[in-house]
Amino acid sequence: MDDIKEKEMDTSYMERLIEFRNKSAIKRKRLKLAPIERGYTGHKMGGQSLGSPHPDYPEFDSRILELKVVATMTATKGRFRRFSALIATGNGEGVLGLGAAKSTSMRAAIRRARDRAFLNLLSYSIKENRTLYHTGHVKQWHSTIFAIPKMEGHGLVCHRVLATICRLVGIKDMYAKVEGSARNYKMVVQGFLKLLRQQKTYQEIADTYGLHVVEFTQDRDMYPNVLASPKTSNLIERIQESLMSAQPQDITLNGQPVKRVKPLTHPSQRSIMMVSNAPNYTKFKKPQDTSIFLDDLVDQIDDDEAEDVQTLLAEGERDLDTIMVFKGRVPRIKTKPRPFYWNLPGNVKRREENYRYRNREDVERERAAYKDLDAHFASQ
Template sequence: MLALRLAVSVLGRIPQSLPASSVLRSALPSASSLLCAQGRHIEQPGIRHGSTSFFGHLTQEALWKSATSVSNAGRKRGRARGRKQIKNLNRGQQLGVGDVNMVWPGLNAPVLRGRDVVRQQELPPDPGRKEKLYKIRDNIEKFRMLRLNPLERGWTGTKMPGRSIGPPDRMGDETFEEFDCKVLEMKQVANMTGTIGRRRRFSVLAVTGNRNGLMGLSLSKAIDSKVAMRRAKDRSIKKLRYIERFENRTVYHDFQHRVNETMVFVERRPAGHGLQAHRAIRTICEVIGIKDIYCKVEGSTKAVQKIVKAFIEGLEKQEVHHDLAERKRLHVVEMGPETAFFPKVLASPKTAPVRTAAEVDPTEVTNFNDMYTSGSTRLVAPKKPPFYHKLPSWQRKLKELERERGWHSQRLYHWMLQDLKRTAPNTPEGFYHRVMAPDIGHLPHSYVKPNPPSPWGRGPKAK
């Protein structure tokens, strides 16, 4: 009786939050068990008395935390990088399926199969169940990189800048399937507050366009990166603007624009040149529809927001050819090697007559390339000479080629003279004599009269 009273007193002091299968409770006799006069425990048939451990006391999160946690001091030293990842042990398991292969109607099997009632029964064991379960758990640790199309990858690896995040979400009945949104910058920013301390958020800069002149730019912030990207995508469609393009492929003229210490030089290029620019500017040109351009950034190339602002402000300040012709009251003429320098009129004034040569000030800037550069040009570094230019063999080669210099231009000039003689009449009134004859002896590689015979017999023989 003394042992029974002691057991009851100890049981009353045990907190009720502990499970009934604890070590202490299993060691004490239950209320339905019998004690002999000496206090020894008498086993009763039908009652299981198994040993327990602390694994039954702790939750799964607490056990994983004890095995994978790193102290704050260790995190500062980078020890959290190589720690083991938490596995989801429930992956691959099904409710009602265990080591004993049983059929439980309503749990892992239907209650009725046709008109017959499914009975509870035991099936043969599955020998490959544990091997499959272990294989699934082993694959959790392996890092699996997201497979992307090479054309859909970003600027570097699998990071978001440069990648497309799809068209903006629909607004009512309006859809934007023809638009595409791309991320220009995604970084983590923080500001110090007096209540919650340092507040960290993700900042996303995105651009949207339909590849036909329409584009929108937006900057948004959020605690979650996905939420920040979605906000930037939806806000950019509300800030659309139209960008003028020459022949729907390039800019109208060369320009330069400065934002703080970042200078952007933009030059127009012929068809087929492509996009030769900073990666952020190249992404903007893709969504706008600009196909041929050259852009040089002077200053910091990592300040993406300043580069984007300078480029877009320069695009908006473009002057189309018709406005230039109206402002200058002159013809806008294009000449280039593509057309053999044949003049091509691009625009003419319509509201006022064209000024004459006497009305144009000699100091007025009329060169199209120098009109929008404010007198400054971009720095063009000279090409580095090849290594063999310092070798003696290259100097000998130059001496050998010196006798042939100008040979190609000389042949072209003589071929032109032969064509003119063949097509024009050889008369004093002919085209050849009126145009080319006065310049004989003055043009390069032209016909020169033979020298008189030398008295010593070394010159050409006299006829």
Template sequence: MATNLINVTKTLQKLVINSRCGFSPTLIRSTDQDLTKNTIFYNPSRNTNFFNKLPASDLWKGITSVSNAGKKRGRGKNVSKSKIKDLNRGQIIGVGKANIIWPGLSAPIIRGRELVEQQQLPEDPEREKKLNQLRDQMGTFKRTKLSPIERDTFEGFDTKVLELKTVFNMKGNFGRKRRLSVLAVTGNKNGLGGFALGKGLEAKTALRKAKNRAGQNYIKTILCVMTFFTQYGQTKIYVWKKPEGHGLICHRAIKTICETIGIKDLHAKVEGSTNVGHIIKAFFLGLIRQKTPEEMAEEKKLHLVEFCKENNYFPNVIASPKECRKAEEIPKDEILDFTQYCFDGKVVLKKKKFPPFYTKLKSYELYLKRQERIRNQQAVRNNLIAEYGEIQSFLTTQYPECRQYKLPKKEEEEQT
């Protein structure tokens, strides 16, 4: 009897150790009439495995992701996140396969004046079907988001290419990859414009990308450009406001931008780097940051007055602040010059013009002596034709013989 009890206790100790390691014991009593011949059997079974050690995100990642070496070789391009399903979707805490009412979890503890007790309800055969439908419909109900290209029609917009070049990208596994880069600007000639950079294997693809991106990132500006200074990197641009009919006297990139936006009169000078991308960015920054005459007058709290040669330098007040400062309130070192104020105190670099090298030669002196007798001859001829209608002397009214008796060959050809 004592030996059997010792064997039973040893077996129980082993069971406890095995249960801690993940084995589940099973107690089976023998049918023998002798109670001392009871035996205990246990079946080894693991309760922990790969699927309940890791979270669901890591398990899905093991199915849908690709290794770094596979990504370099172009694998996993067709694998999408839409295949991932949330298995907890549609499930409620306290509700499972066994349809049981749990007071305080899936049902209230007190209902009216009665205390709710635990109760088992009949199983729902449609539960699994409904959960599978919810999991299959994941990712299908998405809000339709339209891009700016689909929202706007972009009617009246014109696109021009500023730079088209071939670029190369070198990689260790793919080698040298060739693409085309297009820098384009677009505008509607009414104050709207934008620029973008697009790349593609073909020129059409790169141009389409640049055009669409430029349409998405357009800005709005005033057509009457003010005098301003702008800078991006080592590129500096000085812009002067000009009257109507002056035209566009500036860099080709700035001229193209003005034509697409609708600016007609402007003079600009570029200093420093002439990188086309930097010039475009600097000019657009200047268009955004430029100040109106009202803002300038309000910032300085002074009247903005214009002196024009066409008005005989008569002062013309363009903008006035709400409260104007007096002469005593203006400090002596304050910048009152309009050009320097618009250029943030910077001065345009004016290079000294040196005379040509041939002015020091002896032959140039002889040339000037020969040209002295016909100096300003063409200007005098043009003035006579404009005033009298023909080349004649101021004494022709008194002496009719003072006329040009024979026209030069060039004038005869022009008249015929």
């Protein structure tokens, strides 16, 4: 019978065993993110950044728009759950891609959606790399989106998903209102991308309608600023000349006949298309009392409005938003309502006390300016 002999202890094995025991004993903690990196809320990944989708393109950034659990009932497996991810990728210079994917694993769904977004990149036209060219209105399924370009420094006042899309595509100043289904993020994003595709540059508008695109703003004292001029012959002047003549000729615009209507003025005085940014600098007028904030686009008057571009142009309409988007209609928009405490006795008394100081800042600024001017002339 052989004797049992004791062998040398394998120290490397014992070291690996002790290291594994120590790792398993430590409880894993969730990675804590900075408040600015937590996305829309602290307990979901919506709005968080995933970084660049490809190492060769560091200028791109990916954002999670929606990450949720979906389920389908099957006959064999019962309730089959999966993760659904909606991710957008952009470089902030007019290039954006959207991707959606599903998987039983959350990481796999995010990875697939990010890769698909990088493969679906499209280019969009942006005015001055900061805002839209003109007002946009689109309806996607049960979601209605109404977007207005704003002046520089206004910021993004819109739905949080639209704000994320705007930062990825490069839009910095815009106001947008989403009505209807605002929680269906996929339809909201698709509708907004459709709105961006409908944007036309001022040169394209000038070439299409044969008009000069001129901007009037109050910060320039309503001085006309020519943004684009048509490269082709002015079709609108020929249309109005034929309408003013006794025997008009058969003229078509974009393959459609133009109705004969009485023009407002002589065609030589109406050969421009106006771009007015007055709402950016002045307050909106008080709207009519209504319980609906923005119920699609409503008729401006009770009479039949001209809804085709040819008739509007022949009638003398030259406002860019009216021709491109509204087509004889206006949006029903009202300002933010006053707070509940506005007419309380204490608030009314405080407003009356502060009424005498309403122009105090302007007067102090004017006095400081005159003081500096007096010092300047005295030194000379």
